[in-house]
Amino acid sequence: MIADIAFYIFAAVLLISAAMVVSARNPVHSVLFLILAFFNAAGLFLLAGAEFLAMILVIVYVGAVAVLFLFVVMMLDVNFARLREGFQRYAPVGATVGVVLLAELALVLGGWKFAPEAATLRLAPRPDQVQNTAALGALLYTRYILLFQMAGLVLLVAMVGAIVLSLRDRHDARRQDINRQQSRRVADTLELVRAPLGAGIASLGIYRPITAPAAADGQAPPGSDNPEVHAPAPPAEVH
Amino acid sequence: MNWSLALPEIVLSCCAMAILVFGVVVREDSTFVCTMLGLGAFLLTAMLILAAPFGTGYGGLFVVDPFADFMKLLILAGGAMAVVMSLDYNRHERLTRFEFPVLIVLSTVGMMVMASAANLMSLYLGLELQSLCIYVLAAFARDEQRSAEAGLKYFVLGALASGLLLYGISLVYGFAGTMDFARITRALTDPVTVSPGLVVGIVFIVTGLAFKISAAPFHMWTPDVYEGAPTPVTSFMSTAPKVAAMALLLRTMVAPFGHLLAQWQQLIVLVSILSMLWGSLAAIGQSSIKRLMAYSSIGHMGYALIGLAAGTAVGIRGVLIYMVTYVFMSAGTFAVIIAMRRRGRACEQINDLSGLGRTDPAMALAMVIFMFSMAGIPPMSGFFGKLYVFLAAVQAGMWTLAVIGVLTSVIGAYYYLRIIKVMYFDTGGEAFDPRPASLSVIAAGTGLFTTLFFVLPGPVLNAAQAAAQALFG
Numbered sequence: 001m002i003a004d005i006a007f008y009i010f011a012a013v014l015l016i017s018a019a020m021v022v023s024a025r026n027p028v029h030s031v032l033f034l035i036l037a038f039f040n041a042a043g044l045f046l047l048a049g050a051e052f053l054a055m056i057l058v059i060v061y062v063g064a065v066a067v068l069f070l071f072v073v074m075m076l077d078v079n080f081a082r083l084r085e086g087f088q089r090y091a092p093v094g095a096t097v098g099v100v101l102l103a104e105l106a107l108v109l110g111g112w113k114f115a116p117e118a119a120t121l122r123l124a125p126r127p128d129q130v131q132n133t134a135a136l137g138a139l140l141y142t143r144y145i146l147l148f149q150m151a152g153l154v155l156l157v158a159m160v161g162a163i164v165l166s167l168r169d170r171h172d173a174r175r176q177d178i179n180r181q182q183s184r185r186v187a188d189t190l191e192l193v194r195a196p197l198g199a200g201i202a203s204l205g206i207y208r209p210i211t212a213p214a215a216a217d218g219q220a221p222p223g224s225d226n227p228e229v230h231a232p233a234p235p236a237e238v239h
Numbered sequence: 240m241n242w243s244l245a246l247p248e249i250v251l252s253c254c255a256m257a258i259l260v261f262g263v264v265v266r267e268d269s270t271f272v273c274t275m276l277g278l279g280a281f282l283l284t285a286m287l288i289l290a291a292p293f294g295t296g297y298g299g300l301f302v303v304d305p306f307a308d309f310m311k312l313l314i315l316a317g318g319a320m321a322v323v324m325s326l327d328y329n330r331h332e333r334l335t336r337f338e339f340p341v342l343i344v345l346s347t348v349g350m351m352v353m354a355s356a357a358n359l360m361s362l363y364l365g366l367e368l369q370s371l372c373i374y375v376l377a378a379f380a381r382d383e384q385r386s387a388e389a390g391l392k393y394f395v396l397g398a399l400a401s402g403l404l405l406y407g408i409s410l411v412y413g414f415a416g417t418m419d420f421a422r423i424t425r426a427l428t429d430p431v432t433v434s435p436g437l438v439v440g441i442v443f444i445v446t447g448l449a450f451k452i453s454a455a456p457f458h459m460w461t462p463d464v465y466e467g468a469p470t471p472v473t474s475f476m477s478t479a480p481k482v483a484a485m486a487l488l489l490r491t492m493v494a495p496f497g498h499l500l501a502q503w504q505q506l507i508v509l510v511s512i513l514s515m516l517w518g519s520l521a522a523i524g525q526s527s528i529k530r531l532m533a534y535s536s537i538g539h540m541g542y543a544l545i546g547l548a549a550g551t552a553v554g555i556r557g558v559l560i561y562m563v564t565y566v567f568m569s570a571g572t573f574a575v576i577i578a579m580r581r582r583g584r585a586c587e588q589i590n591d592l593s594g595l596g597r598t599d600p601a602m603a604l605a606m607v608i609f610m611f612s613m614a615g616i617p618p619m620s621g622f623f624g625k626l627y628v629f630l631a632a633v634q635a636g637m638w639t640l641a642v643i644g645v646l647t648s649v650i651g652a653y654y655y656l657r658i659i660k661v662m663y664f665d666t667g668g669e670a671f672d673p674r675p676a677s678l679s680v681i682a683a684g685t686g687l688f689t690t691l692f693f694v695l696p697g698p699v700l701n702a703a704q705a706a707a708q709a710l711f712g
Contacts, residue, residue: 108410113434115426118416146245146297150352150364153252154371157345160259161375164338165390 007047014040027073035066052133244296244303247287247311248351254280255344262337270335274322277340281319281347285312295357299419302357309559309706310354310486313566317478318347320570320681325471327675328577331585334380334469343475346372350483357494359408359418362487366404366451369480370397376475377468389467396450396460404447410440423495430498438502444491445506451484453533454540455513465533470585473529474573477536478566485540485562489547489555493710500550507548512643514541519650528576528589531654532569535613538651539565545640546628552707554631559703561624564612564692568621571685572609575602578674578682586671589658593665602674603662605682610659612689614652620692 017040020033038061045054115121130138140148193204258276262269288311295302322343329335349368356362374397378390412418414437415426427433450457465473492503518538525531543565546557579586596603612619625648632641692699 108434108436108439111435113414113432113436115415115432117422117426118414121416121422143298144300144360145242146300147360147364150349150361150368153345153348154364154368156256157342157368157371157375160338160341160345161371164336164342164375165378165381 003047006043010040010043010047014044027078028070031066031070031073034069035062038062038066050132052131052136241294241296244291244294245301245355246291247284248348248355250287251280251284251344251351252348254283255341255348258337258344259341262341268335269337270329270339271326273337274326274340277322277344278319280344281315281322284351285315288312288315297361299421300358300361301352301355303355304706304709305702306486306490306706306709307355309702310482311351313482313563314347314350314354314479317482317566317570318343318350318475320574320685321471321475321478323677323681324474324570324574324577325469326677328469328471328585331580331583332380332469336379339376339379342372342376346376346475347479350479353483354486356487356490357420359411359420362491363401363405363408366484366487367401369483370401370451373472373476373480376472377464379472380469385467386469389464392467393460393464400447400450400457403443403450407440407443407445407447410436410443414440420490420495424497427496427498430501433499433502438499441496441499441503442506445488445503445510448484448488448491449510452481452488452540453537454510454544455517455537456510458514458517458537461537462530462533465536466527466529466587470529470573470577470587473532474570474577477532477569477573481536481540482562482566485543485558489558490710492547493550493555497711504548504550507544508637508640511541511544511548511640514538514544515644515647516541519647519654522651522654525654526589527587528579528592528658529587531589531658532572532576535651535655536569538647539569539613541647542625542628542644545632545637545644548640549628549631549635549637551631551635552711553634554628555707555710556700556703557624557627557629557631559706560627560699563699563703564620564624564689567685567688568609568612568619571605571682571689572613574678574681574685575606575609578602578671578678580672581669583672589661590665591668592658592662594662594668595671596663598668598670599674601679602671602682605686606662607659608686608689610655614655615648616652618690618693620689623692623696 014037017033017036021030021037024030024033038057042054042057042062045051045057193206195201195204254276258273258280261276262273265272288308291303291308293303293305322340325339325343329339346369349365349370349372352361352365353369356365374390374394377393378387380386408418411423414434415423417423417426446457450460453461465476468476492507496503514537518534518536518541522531522534522538525534539561543558543561546554546561548554549557576587577585579591581591592606595606608619612621615622615625625644629641629644632638632644
């Protein structure tokens with residue numbers, strides 16, 4: 001009973017938000033509705049007993065894909081009104097194609113037949129006493145290990161491809177040089193000075209870059225006369 | 240589980256990753272070493288393939304039989320030749336990046352899985368691995384607009400083709416309840432159960448695969464992508480991936496859908512006729528030699544499909560022989576095209592070849608051999624490729640297909656012979672830059688193979704025979 005109610009709520013919100021994704025004028029709203037749709041789809045998966053898929057949907061699609069969409073939409077500032085310009089003109093042709101396709105699909109599905117043993121083959125053995133995360137993992141890492149590794153290679157190629165096509169070696173870039181960082185010693189870069197209490201660093205001949213011209217005259221920077229700046233110096237203890 | 244069946248693929252992908260790491264760590268000037276390592280990996284894999292046993296592994300996902308081995312060796316040959324040809328070209332065009340050989344090796348892994356796929360899922364993953372690498376390779380000259388356009392165009396259309404293929408796979412799965420080839424075959428032994436939905440699924444699968452071998456009417460991308468991609472990539476695209484996609488097409492049509500020959504035969508006949516016609520007619524007006532090669536490859540795929548349309552073991556043997564001759568003559572032609580370079584700039588027009596017979600007789604002779612072979616003039620290997628597919632068509636009683644094939648070969652001969660005419664009878668045109676040794680070796684090797692194929696065709700014929708038998712057996 002509760003499950004039924006939850007199903008209808010999830011399904012209704014999913015459909016409404018999916019419709020809003022394509023009809024919202026503001027692309028940012030579209031992406032936000034997409035996130036809502038993902039959450040509700042995850043709810044449906046939970047009801048179907050596929051908790052792993054539900055979590056993956058939230059983590060991957062909401063956590064990564066939708067956020068990336070949002071990022072791109074905000075960064076690129078695409079003018080969606082211009083993208084929709086031809087919509088009115090092409091709508092009749094598109095609708096005709098859609099109706100023809102729908103009719104064909106109806107024909108195909110109307111005459112659908114199953115292979116005699118299809119029903120038994122399609123019935124996946126339901127894992128008993130095992131969470132479906134464990135069941136999926138056992139399948140992926142044993143029976144389908146070849147496909148799993150192939151998918152990994154596809155991802156590797158995508159990564160290499162993105163780097164090949166977009167990374168540029170800039171010669172004026174400041175790169176991190178681990179060797180130089182490691183070989184730096186304290187003595188090369190740090191100087192310890194003893195500062196008298198309440199005097200400020202200006203009296204030691206150290207000036208901030210901004211106040212450097214004033215210091216060139218041999219005078220203290222203008223701000224240094226202000227008692228509030230100097231005032232109660234914290235009782236810092238130098239060991 | 241017999242995991243060692245996929246040992247060649249595992250070793251090759253480990254080599255690819257090792258080369259990748261090596262390239263990243265060494266960074267400076269590692270391209271030459273990486274390319275050589277890639278070649279070594281190809282050689283090692285070829286030896287592993289020859290030594291590997293036959294069988295089915297990974298729960299029916301992966302099969303190793305004479306057919307798969309035949310196709311894999313051909314794929315490795317195509318990939319190795321493309322890698323060698325890239326050496327000089329990439330240096331001239333400032334494309335020396337170590338990722339190039341890595342991507343070619345990874346793409347070859349995908350193709351080898353395609354040749355061994357015995358399940359619709361491994362079929363799809365192999366295809367995607369292969370295509371994704373080639374999308375990147377097509378756009379490898381990223382600062383050049385033509386190359387970026389080629390990569391993008393191929394990517395968008397390839398994604399569409401993958402979508403169609405997946406839709407077809409889902410319809411077949413809906414019918415059979417399994418993606419395993421052996422089980423689909425069993426479900427289809429009684430053709431009475433076949434519904435229109437299943438036929439639509441098969442049509443979509445054929446569409447997706449026909450896109451990959453660039454057969455008409457799914458060839459639209461070919462001329463633009465061939466022209467825009469860096470030439471070594473074009474030579475790669477015209478050899479190895481074609482072989483792999485053809486292997487998939489042959490295996491899916493013969494093994495799981497073999498009992499539905501009557502259903503898909505007319506489809507293959509149609510695609511074959513359209514490819515032959517379009518390949519020979521549209522090539523006539525071309526002035527760029529890379530575009531010419533694109534149309535030529537469309538036509539060649541049409542001829543190769545004649546053998547599949549016959550639907551017999553003899554026909555499949557014809558396709559295999561055709562692919563062998565095609566790979567070598569195509570690679571040789573591209574070696575000549577890459578060697579066309581004046582004052583450091585690549586030339587791509589047919590007119591640039593004028594006077595080659597006088598300025599570089601050896602290169603002109605190689606081009607003559609390849610053009611005669613492509614036109615199907617005996618005793619070049621291309622003639623035997625055509626002979627065996629036409630023979631199979633005649634034996635299967637498909638006279639129209641054979642006659643159309645012969646007629647379009649005659650039309651095709653016009654533009655192949657025109658190139659020879661330009662080289663020997665047109666005057667003008669300065670000499671090309673001295674050609675690098677790597678290209679000379681490829682052109683000479685493939686030229687010798689193409690010329691001398693008729694002297695000793697036995698090994699190729701026997702291997703093709705065994706491969707075709709394995710598919711039907």
